[in-house]
Amino acid sequence: MDSEALRKYSALHPKPAGLSLQYGTAGFRTKAEQLDHVVFRMGLLAVLRSKAVTATIGIMVTASHNPEEDNGVKLVDPLGEMLHPSWEEYATQLAKAEEQELQKVITEICQKAAVNLHKDASVFIGRDTRPSSEKLSQSVIDGIQVLGGQYHDYGLVTTPQLHYMVCCQNTQGQYGKATLEGYYEKLSKAFMELIKQSHCSGECQRHLKIDCANGIGALKLSEMKPYFPQEVLIHIYNDGTKEKLNHLCGADFVKVHQKPPGGLDMKPNERCCSFDGDADRIVYYYKDTAGHFHLIDGDKIATLISIFLKELLAKMNQDFKMAVVQTAYANGNSTRYLQETLKVPVHCVKTGVKHLHHKAQEFDVGVYFEANGHGTVLFSKAAETKIRQLVKEEKDNEKREAAKMLENMIDLINQTVGDAVSDMLVIEAILALKGLTVQQWDALYADLPNRLLKVQVADRRVIDTTDAERRALTPPGLQEKIDALVKKYKLSRAFVRPSGTEDVVRIYAEADTQENADALAHEVSLAVFHLAGGKGAPPQP
Numbered sequence: 001m002d003s004e005a006l007r008k009y010s011a012l013h014p015k016p017a018g019l020s021l022q023y024g025t026a027g028f029r030t031k032a033e034q035l036d037h038v039v040f041r042m043g044l045l046a047v048l049r050s051k052a053v054t055a056t057i058g059i060m061v062t063a064s065h066n067p068e069e070d071n072g073v074k075l076v077d078p079l080g081e082m083l084h085p086s087w088e089e090y091a092t093q094l095a096k097a098e099e100q101e102l103q104k105v106i107t108e109i110c111q112k113a114a115v116n117l118h119k120d121a122s123v124f125i126g127r128d129t130r131p132s133s134e135k136l137s138q139s140v141i142d143g144i145q146v147l148g149g150q151y152h153d154y155g156l157v158t159t160p161q162l163h164y165m166v167c168c169q170n171t172q173g174q175y176g177k178a179t180l181e182g183y184y185e186k187l188s189k190a191f192m193e194l195i196k197q198s199h200c201s202g203e204c205q206r207h208l209k210i211d212c213a214n215g216i217g218a219l220k221l222s223e224m225k226p227y228f229p230q231e232v233l234i235h236i237y238n239d240g241t242k243e244k245l246n247h248l249c250g251a252d253f254v255k256v257h258q259k260p261p262g263g264l265d266m267k268p269n270e271r272c273c274s275f276d277g278d279a280d281r282i283v284y285y286y287k288d289t290a291g292h293f294h295l296i297d298g299d300k301i302a303t304l305i306s307i308f309l310k311e312l313l314a315k316m317n318q319d320f321k322m323a324v325v326q327t328a329y330a331n332g333n334s335t336r337y338l339q340e341t342l343k344v345p346v347h348c349v350k351t352g353v354k355h356l357h358h359k360a361q362e363f364d365v366g367v368y369f370e371a372n373g374h375g376t377v378l379f380s381k382a383a384e385t386k387i388r389q390l391v392k393e394e395k396d397n398e399k400r401e402a403a404k405m406l407e408n409m410i411d412l413i414n415q416t417v418g419d420a421v422s423d424m425l426v427i428e429a430i431l432a433l434k435g436l437t438v439q440q441w442d443a444l445y446a447d448l449p450n451r452l453l454k455v456q457v458a459d460r461r462v463i464d465t466t467d468a469e470r471r472a473l474t475p476p477g478l479q480e481k482i483d484a485l486v487k488k489y490k491l492s493r494a495f496v497r498p499s500g501t502e503d504v505v506r507i508y509a510e511a512d513t514q515e516n517a518d519a520l521a522h523e524v525s526l527a528v529f530h531l532a533g534g535k536g537a538p539p540q541p
Contacts, residue, residue, distance in 0.1 A: 027074025043143020080416025
C-alpha cells in the first residue's frame with residue numbers, strides 16, 4: 001500500500017468534522033455535498049473486498065427514491081447480491097475514520113478479513129442521473145486507483161443493471177453478457193418467447209404508461225425500446241427533461257400518497273406503473289370509471305407472479321418447494337389470499353431487502369416483494385437445472401411447454417435484485433398470457449385499509465422488537481398496550497419498529513375500515529409517544 005499516495009488523495013477528499021454515517025440496507029445516504037470522502041473511501045473498500053474474494057465488485061452511486069439533492073453509495077457483492085454484513089461494518093469504520101487513522105483502519109480490515117494486497121482487484125462502477133453523481137463517481141475512481149485496482153465505469157445505469165453486470169462478470173458469462181446490450185437482448189428475447197404463447201392475434205396491442213420518476217429508468221427504457229416487439233407500446237412520462245428527480249412522482253410517492261404522480265394523465269382503466277429513482281422498485285395503478293384511484297403494490301405483484309408460477313409448477317408435476325417471503329408491512333389480506341386460496345407457504349422476515357433475499361434462497365422457487373414494490377423471484381440451482389433439462393428432454397407436450405415458459409421466466413427475471421424493468425416485463429407477460437385486465441388483477445383480493453405513521457423519539461434504540469418486528473420487547477408495557485388496542489377493532493393488527501435511519505418510530509395499523517385503521521394507528525402512536533420517550537407535542541389525530 002502506497003501510504004504517500006493514500007495521504008495525498010485522502011486530503012483531496014477530506015472528511016467534514018463531526019460527520020458520522022452508518023452503512024445501512026441502502027448503503028450510505030445523505031446530502032450529496034457531505035459524501036465526497038465517503039465515496040472515495042468506498043472506492044478503497046471495493047478494492048479490498050475484490051482482493052478478499054478474488055472477484056469483481058460493484059459500486060453504485062445513487063440515493064434511489066430520495067430527493068435530488070441527496071446522494072448515496074452502495075457496494076455489490078460478486079453474484080450481484082448486497083454487500084456481506086461483516087463488510088457493512090468495515091464500510092462504517094472506514095467512513096467514520098479520521099484522516100490520520102485511515103491507513104490504520106485499512107490495515108485492520110486487511111488483517112480481519114485476510115485481504116492479500118498483492119492480489120488483483122476489479123470494480124464495476126455505475127451511477128444515476130443526479131447532478132452530483134458524475135463528480136462522486138470520479139471520487140470513487142480516485143479511491144480504486146490509490147489501491148491499484150482496475151475498474152470499468154458503466155456510467156449511467158439503473159441499480160439493477162449494475163447488479164446484473166457484476167453477476168455476469170463473475171459467472172464468466174453464464175448469467176449473461178456483462179454489457180447493456182447483453183441485458184436488453186436477454187430480457188427482450190425471453191419476453192418475446194413468452195408472449196408468443198398468448199392467445200392474441202396481431203391486433204393485440206398492449207399500451208402501458210410508465211412514470212420514470214424523472215430518473216435513470218427513462219433513459220434506459222428509451223434505449224431498450226427498439227428491442228421490444230411491435231405489440232408492446234410503452235409511453236414514457238416524467239423522463240427527466242423538465243422536472244426534478246422523484247419530485248411528486250415515482251413509485252415511492254405513489255405508494256406513500258396513494259395517488260397518481262404528477263406529469264401523467266390517466267384515463268379510466270388505463271394500465272399505468274411507476275419506477276423509483278434508480279429503477280429497482282415498481283408499482284402499478286389505474287383509475288376506475290368513477291375516477292377512483294387503485295394502487296397495485298408489491299404484495300399484489302407477488303400474488304400475480306405466484307399464481308402464474310404455481311400453475312406452471314403444477315403442470316410440470318415436479319416436487320419443487322415454492323414459498324412467498326413478506327415483511328410485517330405486507331397487507332393482511334395478501335397473506336390470507338396466498339395461504340388460504342393459493343395454498344402457498346408464506347414466511348415473514350424483518351424489513352430490509354437483504355432479509356427477504358436471504359430467506360427466499362431457502363426454496364426452489366422463492367418469490368419476495370416488499371409492499372413498496374421492490375422484489376424478485378429466486379430459483380435454486382437444482383430447480384433451474386431440472387427445468388432446463390425438461391425443456392430438452394420431456395416427451396409430454398404440456399409438461400415441456402410449462403418447462404419452456406418457466407425457462408423464459410428464469411431468463412426474464414433479474415434474480416440478483418428487484419428490477420423495475422424486468423419486473424414490468426414479467427407482469428406484462430403474465431397479464432397477456434392469462435388474458436387479465438388490470439381490474440381483474442386488482443380484484444384478486446381487496447386490501448385491508450391501513451395507515452402508516454411515525455413518531456419522533458429522543459432515542460429510537462429504546463424500542464427492541466422480535467417475531468420479524470411484529471412484537472415489541474421494550475419498552476416495558478408497550479406491547480401489552482398495543483395488544484389491548486388491537487382487540488378493539490375487527491380484522492386488525494398493529495406493530496411498531498424503530499427506523500433504520502433516523503430517531504423516529506414507525507407505526508403500521510390495519511383494520512376493517514379506514515376510519516378504524518386511522519384510529520388504531522393514532523392510539524398506538526400515543527402509546528409510543530408516552531412509553532418510548534416521544535419528542536415535541538403528542539401526536540394529533
